Amino acid sequence: MNFAISIKHLSKSYKTGKRSYRLAAKPMPGREALQDIGLEIPQGSFFGLLGPNGAGKSTLINIIAGLTLKTSGTVNVLGRDLDRDPRGIRRIIGVVPQELVLDPFFSVKETLDYYAGYYGIPAKQRRTMEIIKALGLEDKINANSRRLSGGMKRRVLIAKALVHNPPVLILDEPTAGVDVELRRQLWDYVRELNRQGATILLTTHYLEEAEELCDNIAIINHGRIIACDRKEHLLKTLNQKQLIIKLTEKIHELPEALRAYRVKIQDGDIAIDYNPHEMGVGGMISAVQAAGLTIRDVSTIEPRLEDIFRYLTREKAA
Numbered sequence: 001m002n003f004a005i006s007i008k009h010l011s012k013s014y015k016t017g018k019r020s021y022r023l024a025a026k027p028m029p030g031r032e033a034l035q036d037i038g039l040e041i042p043q044g045s046f047f048g049l050l051g052p053n054g055a056g057k058s059t060l061i062n063i064i065a066g067l068t069l070k071t072s073g074t075v076n077v078l079g080r081d082l083d084r085d086p087r088g089i090r091r092i093i094g095v096v097p098q099e100l101v102l103d104p105f106f107s108v109k110e111t112l113d114y115y116a117g118y119y120g121i122p123a124k125q126r127r128t129m130e131i132i133k134a135l136g137l138e139d140k141i142n143a144n145s146r147r148l149s150g151g152m153k154r155r156v157l158i159a160k161a162l163v164h165n166p167p168v169l170i171l172d173e174p175t176a177g178v179d180v181e182l183r184r185q186l187w188d189y190v191r192e193l194n195r196q197g198a199t200i201l202l203t204t205h206y207l208e209e210a211e212e213l214c215d216n217i218a219i220i221n222h223g224r225i226i227a228c229d230r231k232e233h234l235l236k237t238l239n240q241k242q243l244i245i246k247l248t249e250k251i252h253e254l255p256e257a258l259r260a261y262r263v264k265i266q267d268g269d270i271a272i273d274y275n276p277h278e279m280g281v282g283g284m285i286s287a288v289q290a291a292g293l294t295i296r297d298v299s300t301i302e303p304r305l306e307d308i309f310r311y312l313t314r315e316k317a318a
């Protein structure tokens with residue numbers, strides 16, 4: 001398989017500003033924002049990087065983008081090595097940073113033209129208007145960046161990352177503070193870019209968003225990758241489903257015969273947690289009937305990314 005981004009043994013410890021730490025041969029324990037990260041992002045994938053606040057997502061992205069210096073390890077983007085060819089990498093990636101930073105004196109159009117020029121895109125090949133339209137910025141073309149609302153600024157940042165038609169697009173929380181309509185619009189557009197072959201690396205706090213969009217997902221916690229897999233595989237790893245049995249007559253107490261299951265009463269009905277690899281639903285249904293209860297309806301609930309995320313990043317009780 002070809003990888004758009006390949007990361008090996010990547011570590012990062014931020015300097016603390018204290019001389020003693022700076023001079024220490026080894027980083028202070030627990031100060032590492034990234035610890036020995038290995039990550040391979042298949043070419044053409046829509047890759048989600050998820051993790052709680054402070055997990056190291058932006059640090060990782062900013063290192064790839066050349067905005068933050070790594071401490072050790074290697075990063076390769078479409079065959080270019082970050083140490084040898086950082087400018088080459090910058091030309092083939094588009095990055096939407098988490099922080100809202102814009103040139104305050106430029107209008108929206110000027111900002112985009114400036115960056116297209118910076119990347120040496122000939123005027124004829126520029127997609128400035130297409131991008132402006134896709135991001136709903138038509139009304140703001142001549143507006144001064146300084147006067148834009150937060151959500152509008154975010155749109156300009158996204159537009160800016162797209163002007164050079166990068167084969168790798170990196171989005172750090174691009175929909176934070178963005179309204180529902182743009183979110184839809186933005187995802188339709190990014191999905192289309194992905195269909196045309198662009199590799200997308202996305203961090204988001206909206207797990208439903210990752211679940212809907214991404215084909216591969218990595219979960220990072222305390223600077224370490226704790227899971228990385230195709231989305232379907234990841235969703236299967238919990239091996240946990242729930243069987244909901246609705247009853248004709250609600251109950252308030254569990255029949256003795258059902259106590260063998262991981263069962264609870266939910267709104268007067270029965271909810272049983274089970275591992276589909278260990279147990280079929282037939283036995284559970286029979287047990288409910290044998291307990292003298294009449295079943296009105298049966299359904300199952302699959303694990304969601306949110307459950308997996310919570311399960312993997314839960315703090316171990318001290």
Ligand SMILES: Nc1ncnc2c1ncn2[C@@H]1O[C@H](COP(=O)(O)OP(=O)(O)OP(=O)(O)O)[C@@H](O)[C@H]1O
Nearest residue numbers: 014015033051052053054055056057058059060098
């Ligand atoms: N410039 C910096 N100097 C020192 N420490 C930093 C700096 N930037 C980030 N850190 C620390 O590195 C760790 C990882 O931060 P990072 O911003 O990468 O997390 P994140 O996963 O992007 O979080 P969030 O979801 O809040 O955006 C945190 O402990 C953070 O405090």
Ligand SMILES: [Mg+2]
Nearest residue numbers: 057058059098
């Ligand atoms: Mg971040």
